[in-house]
Amino acid sequence: MKSGHTQICRPWLEVGLTFLIGAGAGLAVFVWIVTQSPGWSPFYLDNDGPGVFDAFVAAWPFGQAAILFHHVLPGMGRD
Numbered sequence: 001m002k003s004g005h006t007q008i009c010r011p012w013l014e015v016g017l018t019f020l021i022g023a024g025a026g027l028a029v030f031v032w033i034v035t036q037s038p039g040w041s042p043f044y045l046d047n048d049g050p051g052v053f054d055a056f057v058a059a060w061p062f063g064q065a066a067i068l069f070h071h072v073l074p075g076m077g078r079d
Contacts, residue, residue, distance in 0.1 A: 015067055022066025026059035 034050045 019063040023059040023063035026062025030058035
């Protein structure tokens, strides 16, 4: 175990936390885009302004990328 890291015995919990951190980053990017460029309104998926569905769609790829970069790719490099 590396120093400075906490050991989590449940791998699914660690993957879930990684996903939530990545999804939180995706939500932050979504909120920043919505507040900085209101001209993007034609690009919302449901055409009624930013909503929960749009935020979910923005957060999902960030969560998946976090899992990919933190768990999958380092494991492939070790094999």
